[in-house]
Amino acid sequence: MLIAASVLAGSGALAQMPASGPAQPQLTYVRCGALWDGKSDQLQHDIVITIEAGRVRTLATTAPSQVSGLIDLSDQTCLPGLIDTHTHVLALSAGEMQQGAENDSVSARTLRGASLARRALDYGFTSIRDLNSMGVDGADADISRAIARGLIPGPRMQVATAGLSTSGSGSTVHACDGADGCRRAVREAVARGANWIKVFADRGVRRLPEGIFDDQPTFTLEELRAIVDEAHRQARRVAAHASGKTSVHNAVEAGVDSIEHGMYIAPEDMTVMLSKGIWYVPSLYLMTKAVFGSPEQEAQSQPGVRIIIDTFKRALRTGVKVAYGTDVGAFDWTTTPAIQLPLMVQHGMTPVQALRSATAAAAELLQTQRDVGTLEAGKFADIVAVSGNPLEDVAALQKVSFVMKGGVVIRR
Ligand SMILES: [Zn+2]
Known part of the structure; x- marks a missing residue:
């Protein structure tokens, strides 16, 4: 029956085709004064991007002679759309919590989340x-x-539904216990639409005198292994919130796909991350800046901040794969998630490395690199533009002047 229906649909499409042949494709042109394609170490200059059906058709140094509807960004630098691999559009701000917003209806929370997803897109993500x-x-x-259906504007979005933790972990997670119980929780998450399984691998993070963070693991190794096995069996992947030595070690042992936060990662676990291809998503802005309520608190916390920065620097030296993730939502969405880019440069990345972590590398983590992450023929026309040279100053990304997603102008 399915085959018959598709055959009928095919002949219907043929019947509707005009006798004069297929219509001319609708093309859009974007002229960029400079362009960073996500691959090169350098800018290209005076590039015209030709876009057809939402995707990049060509990148060229000259525009066709007769062009209507050209978008002129000749005083701007174009880059691939940014990617934040750790967001929370359903988070509530401290002010909203004070107003009791956690008791709002599901529809009110969903509408709020949709508006924050839209904001991410406006920021160039x-x-x-x-x-x-x-x-x-x-x-x-x-x-x-x-x-995805085009009902509301927003970024391309992969989601986790409720993160998994063990019994007694509060109301914002899905509690599961035992290997079988956690397999079941993964299956339920997949049924609800999870692309990723988020596991909270730790609680009770503490700084030890020897200059490391350790924590209390939530799941047993057996439970974590069951979660990873079930997720992978269903072509889903696992992101582990893991802050200190023990939870990171267990998550790496279990074979998760990304370590979120990783305030301290032991050198031997970093080596295993490298060999297994496990990603590190260091929420540097949150952990070294945004988390502090006052300058005094920030000053007192500097020994811990140094551990986090040292972990980041060791990861760069080791060659562990780093993807851009900010945990925005844990800090307020009134701040652009691009605020973390300069910090990553300050602590050892080159500007190109930092920008790649938020474009091509992040797309690799999301396994969407065939469609996004670089500007080249065949990929979605997800484009941002900024003033100045972002390869000299990544802070330029905190003020994007132009956003296009799939060939549609979002912001100009
Ligand atoms: Zn988070």
């Missing part, structure tokens, strides 16, 4: 990975689907 539905389980998957 054309793809995000949202890692926990914050007590509104499935709302992230609904927002993602509504965006």
